[in-house]
Amino acid sequence: MQERKSPLQQLDYSLLFFLFVLMCISLIAIFSAASSEQYNVPASSFVQRQIIWFAIGSLLMGAAMLVDYELLKKFSIPLYGVSIFLLVLVHFFGIEVNGAQRWIGIPGVFTFQPSEFVKIFIIISMAHLLFLITKKPRPKTLKSDFIVVGKILALGTPPFLLILIQPDLGTALVIGSIMFIMVIMAGVSFRIISLLISLVLGGIAFLIWMHNNFFSLFSQVIKPHQLSRIYAWLDPSANVSGEGYQLFHALQGIGAGQLFGSGFVEGIKSQSGAIPELHTDFIFTVIAEEFGFIGATILIVIYFLLLYRMVMIAFTCNNTFGSYLVAGVVGLLVFQIFQNIGMTIGVVPITGLALPFVSYGGSALVTNMIAVGLVLNVNIRTKYFMFGDDD
Template sequence: MEERKTGFQQIDYTLLFLLFVLMCISLLAIYSGSGQYFSNDPTYYVKRQVIWFVVGIVVMVGVMLIDYDLFKNFSIPLYGIGITLLLLVAYSPLGVFRNGSQRWLDLGPAEIQPSEFMKIFLIIALAHMLYRVTANRVTKDLKSDLIIVGQVVAIGLPPFFLILRQPDLGTALVIASIMGTMLLMSGVAWRILLFLGLSVVAGITSLVWLHNHNFELFSKIIASHQLDRIYGWLDPYEHQGSFGYQLVNAMRGIGSGQLHGSGFMQGVQTQSDRIPEIHTDFIFTVIGEEFGFIGATILIVTYFLLFYRMIIIALTCNNLFGTYLVSGVIGLLVFQVFQNIAMTIGLMPITGLALPFISYGGSALLTNMLAMGIILNVNIRTRHYMFETEESSM
């Protein structure tokens, strides 16, 4: 028996409230961290972020209005568009080189970062592929599992390597996280996942060996600026005058926040311009220094509740395609939150990943809002039954 609800009743208002909380935290942190860059207009970045939020909300609502089942029809064209844009970044005059990497496309009035949108296109493509393969397989055996892994790798590796070439290791790792999460949800045997995990460990071990015994070959695999970041992560105080400078000052700021923080607009590290790009990649430093352990905990708990609601939506969805879409978004957002916060406190190497819904930025924010639109879309079109059986949920 179906429990009937209207579309508005199906909307997860808890999820929307948590998103609103993140928006408020974002505007406060951006205002505090970016005011130093424009003394004549300290609200410059805040006003632009508000515009991006408004555009993002429109995009989110637009995605919600389209039945997500129709995304299957566009999975291949969207994936093709994403690959084409990445190729244009790498091999056309439209590619913009900045800060040691080529990640943007110059479209005249605006610049876009195709790798951000490729994340969503990849999720849709993988969800469609996994839906077709897992929904139709009669028996679950090693051969069918290997076919699934092979198809996921075949779809995921082209954008992974094109993004890695830019170079953008952070976003490439997000692509890998999406692939891993969706493989986990596909029901592939644990021994295959364990083998893949051990292969990654073996690859990292090989790189360490090459660094110590064949540095010439190692330098052809790992770019010099990426190696500098690793040195700055492993021993930031030894390199605090160069590539450890940003991390050392970030940790000093977060540590000085203690329990209550130094107060809004009162952070020494935040307000002294000692941390480059503090309103983007290192915005967690603003929260940790000025709002302390309490403020950082509120942010992390908000993220935890957001992900909890997403997991509930994935588990209660009775459509495999919808479940795969939600699991891909979870893999996308969880890794970015973990990596961004971890790199500001020295637990992970520094990458150019923004903190979802908090950091200043247009392409990344639009991508995340689009992802939230997919989550809400799946939720409002999930039919709940009072007496649900396995047959009724197929």
Template sequence: MHERKTYFQQLDYTLLFLLFLLMCISLLSIYSAAMAGQYNIDPSFFVKRQVIWFLIGTFLMVAAMLLDYDLFKNFTIPLYVVGLLLLIGVHFFGVERNGSQRWLGIGNNLFQPSEFVKIFLVLALAHLLFLITKDHRDRTLKEDLVVVAKVLAVGLPPFALILVQPDLGTALVIASIMGTMLLMAGVSWKIFAALGTGITFFLGTLVWLHNNYYEFFTNNIIRPHQLSRIYGWIDPESDPGGMGYQLLNAMQGIGSGQLYGKGFADGVLSKSGAVPEIHTDFIFTVIGEEFGFLGATILIVIYFLLFYRMIIIAFSCNNIYGSYLVAGVIGLLVFQIFQNIGMTIGLMPITGLALPFISYGGSALLTNMIAIGLVLNVNIRTRHYMFSSDETA
């Protein structure tokens, strides 16, 4: 026996409230960041555009929420193919900026196909895992290896196409989505240990090639500007005016905020123009400097509560396909947040990943709003039982 509730009763209002808080933090931070000397424009310019993106994103979120998520199975293959074609199109016709070719142009506007490919991949892997695991709860190690092989067969093509743009950050998000969904599928820990060992060996090989065959390494494996980012991350003090410039100023700004921050729009480093891309990739610097450790902690707690709600939705769903969808969204968002905040405080190398729901931008924000729509979709179609039954097992 289960309770029948309307869509409005089933909506996770806690999740929506947390999203609203992130929107407010985003608009305040972008307004403050727009005062930086590197822009010389009306601070409300970026805010107005971000409001438009939020409105469009809300519309897409509602659209993703209203269509029964079981119907997404019918569009899995077409969307996946479209995503791959867009990534191939970027390779041949893409717009290059800052050494990376990630965008396609439509008139005077640019969009980043790899952002939408994240959603397409979540749908594809959720459908795949649903088909190959729905009747196999207790699998052998050999069967788990087959599951991993099939997931890699679907996930590696977009991973490789994004990696060669080059866009390491987004490629790692793709890897995070695959890993999280395999974890949700209950794949043996032995396979994860083997994958971890393989990744460690691969990274060790890269270091060995760098140390012994530097010219081959820089010509065939990693571009000089990418390598400079790694140098700037490992030892920013060695070149404070070059490779380490952005990271050192970002950390100095965040550290100067101390406990309570300098106050809204009163950040010194944030306004000086010393931190490039401060309204996008490095917007956490604004939050750390102007709202201090307390403000940064509040933001991180909001993120934790957001994921807590998603985890509850994933495990309470009585449709394994819905659980996989939510797990994919968690994998999509968690790594981006960890990477973005980590790179501003020196824990991670600098990549071009935006801070979800906070950084200025269109493609990334729309993707994340659609992702939240998928989570809400799963929640409103989850039946909640008054008494336990075999159907909930």
């Protein structure tokens, strides 16, 4: 017997609450970052624009909840086609900024970054692919697992490469993380997963060997600015005058925050203008310096709780397509959170990924809120039964 609940009753209010808390943290951190000496406009103007983006994102998140997510299966192929078309369009007609060709539009009037929306389209396409693969029982053999992995790679590799050549390593790795989480969700053998991880590590080892023995060939694969970032990551203090400048001062700022922080709009590094892109890529520095280890920990706990709720929605959903959609969103957010915080504290190289729901910006924020809308969509349409799931 099915328990009947209205969509409002099934809406996950705890997830919305955690999202609201992140919005509040974002506005506080952006105001502080924009109060820095490097900005010549009032900090309130940044906050006002961020509120507008939150409002737009909320509307689109609501729109993503309205249509039954089952209907997305019918649009997965067209959406994938749109993704490839937009990325090819960027390649030939994109707007170049700071050596990267990632945007399309009219400079100074309206521009957007297609790769941000491609993330959502890829999640939908991957979820539909996995639904088709797992709809019928398949033999638990290595051959069958290799076929599944091959299909996932065939779908994800074209957008991955098109984004990589923009160049946009950070977003390309996000697509890679979505592919990886889908491989896990497909239930392939642990040996296959271990092999994939070994291939990635082997690829990194091969690049290091090329760097040390065939640098001219290596430089054709890794661009000079990307290599400079790697050098800066490995030793920020030795590259303070170059690519290491940003990371070096960010680490000093985070260290200065200690346990309780220096106080709101009181960060020495944050307010001195020493850290470029403070309100976007390095917003975590503001939180860690001005609110200390406690403030940074609270932020990470909020992220954990948000992701935990999403994982629980995926587990309780009795529709495999819905579970795959939520898993894709979890993969999307986990990698971005890890990468942004990791690059800020020097654990991983700088890639320019925004901190979800906290960094200032439009395209990334709207994309992440649409992704949350998909999760809520799955949740409000999950059917609960008193005596097990419906067959």
